[in-house]
Amino acid sequence: SVRQQWIATDPKVHVTLWASSNSQHGGDLVPLMKMLKCWNRAHSALLTSFHLEAVTRQVLEGITISDLPSGARFVFDRARSPIHSGHTTDPAGYGDNLARYLDTWTKRNDAYTRLDTAYEKAREAEALESEGKSRAAIEKWGVVFGDYFPAYG
DSSP, X not given: OOSXXXXXXXXXXXXXXXXXXXXXXXXXXXXXXXXXXXXXXXXTXXXXXXXXXXXXXXXXTTOOOOXXXXXXXXXXXXXXXXXXXXXXBOTTTTOOBTTTTOOSHHHHHHHHHHHHHHHHHHHHHHHHHHTXXXXXXXXXXXXXXXXXXXXXX
């Protein structure tokens, strides 16, 4: 939709791939992807949802999601490189570059910077939680996820 062009795809194959990955992650992959899409919407929606899902699935391959906060931090960290490279292959094997809309260095760098900021804020939130500062940690997560994150009123 960003480039107003169709991409070759097979939704049934993607559903099967995502369901299998979600199962391998004990059902935590889909909720994590939803959290990451909330982050994306809260911070400019620069990335397409499908691209963000594909990168998330890719960076979590062979990884165990121990909990959603550390999973989000891990994805923010590990997604920086594939996003900045400007190339993400369609996991269904169609060979299309899902990142082709990030067609300039400026767009890729902007996405990288947003992920980097989210990663740093996630690290801060986890540190606050480990220090027993739950209220401050929740507020920090609120910065990461914006209005989509429930915070103290």
